[in-house]
Amino acid sequence: MQFKVFSLILLLSVAISSCGDKTGKGDLAIQFLATYDGAPLVMLQEYPYNDTLDILFQKFNFYISNLTLLEEGSEKEREVLEIDFVEFDAIDDVAKAALGFVVLMEDLPAHSYKGLNLGLGVPAGLNATQESDYPDSHPLGKASHYWSGWGSYIFTMINGKVDSDDDGQFDDSSVLYHTGSDDSYRTKEIAHQFRVEEGETTTIVLEVDLHKLFLDTDGVHYIDIIANPATHDITNKTITNLVMDNFQNALYVVE
């Protein structure tokens, strides 16, 4: 009799455990928000670039990578994401801008953390691969984001158009700021106390101000986008690296 009961309990345990053990685990959502001078970033909306130019954006997207969580009370880092692609290209109103783009990491150990590290761009190991190594739906399978001329993924893509003659048409110049290559890769450490709770989704909001990505080296003025409409010259990565430095500084956690 005892054996029968034991067998039944064992069978039940197997049946229940096959549903997936979520004990001690929770989810972490990182909500990325994009702004422009503090206002929600909306595609095709007009923004002042400087005293003389207006700009509208059509693409703003970037890779994040090697996301690790810094455990409270230890030096341990927990890697939770290798690579993902964040994009704001389809955000066409303020309501969508307020939702931003969410990267969800499931089934993380419930634990307290003191911060996180993430890479901005594609780290060297993955950047040595190319889009044809991946299926179309993989973040690294985007043919739009691999440039064989550079032998690199495009880490950030900022595309827009400029109205410099104030006629309301953004047809005077384009802005094609694409960053890439290993020396443009940046990392960002963000100190932030949070806890992944069992059975719950914890949300961290990270905001990036796009206008700040265009800050010139003096940190006050903005890059001359008429003289430098694109960053396609692999022999001159001054602007590319500047944009990535700015990106590092313009990304922060919303408390």
Place this chain on the structure above:
Amino acid sequence: MWWNRKVFLLSFFLLGFFPSCTEDESPPLPGDLEHIAYDPQPFDLAIPEGFPPMEIPEDNPLTVEGVQLGRFLFYDPILSKDSSMSCSSCHLPQGSFTDNLALSAGVDGLTGDRSAMSLLNVGFYTNGLFWDGRSHSLEHQALQPVENPVELNVMWETVEARLRKHPDYPAMFRKAFGIEDSKEITRVLAGNAIAQFQRTLISSGTSKFDRKFLNKEIGIDFSEEEFRGFDLFFDNPDSPLPDGQCFHCHNAPLFTIDEYFNNGLQEAATLDDFPDLGRGAITGQKIDNGKMRAPTLRNIMLTAPYMHDGRFQTIEEVLDFYNEGLHYADNLDENLVIPLGLTPQMKADIIAFLHTLTDTAFVNNPQFSNPFEP
């Protein structure tokens, strides 16, 4: 005693888990196809060097039998109202699976407002199919033209009935999908089979471009013109030539990036005024109005006329348009805002390069040809 009660309760609980074991077990009537063996063989896709892996849905794996059935259905006019047209009527191998018409006429002589797209490498796309991306999968796409009034214009119920009483198809469906009775033939299975066949429509990997750059064959030489066209097309950073702005939407290896653009083709005073809303009609987003899928440029020299409405008869007209003829809108692709400034020589160079994308082995592949023809 309490042990007995526990065992009883646990047993009762388990019975709830496995209710199917307690249902009527009287043998079902045999289907009319059960005597035919069902032993599908996996189909090995020949994906050329340098191409990405293809994502195949788990619920529709490629089999030799499924692909063969799909090929027959693709070419069979049984899928049209008056049995006069098939999928292949608008997607002919010699046109790289287009019909080389600006607009195609359906069974009733009616024409749609878009040109038939090439099916070359269509199995690699994951971001929607048709010019506006309205189908999310090949399985879904394959069902659409049958009931479309300007295409095959027949109800699927009619087609299903024809297939069920056909002398050959029930056995083919059995071999492909394991159905036990011809009554189980459905549009979903037909669509799955056609999707399987379409996934096999892959480049041969023997175009001049492929042999030189993807296969890296020794002895494949590009002419100076072709090399200059390559540099213009890809904005080669080592070249002094300007950016021809081609690869942003038509990057290798598929020569499409599987996305949607307003390329300035349509005149519109505002984003609401495009004659054909394209992608915007599907997403409901104004910023997508007027956008169309960037088609592959592989075999582009075989697929004239060009653009979603077939308005350009020659590739030269297309180059002239991109060089000087675009209409502004706020969502005009940002790469096309400034006139390209291509010289006649540069345009000729780009066209010379586009010729290197021609893949005659693909269009002549006997595995893709009409199985009803000798």
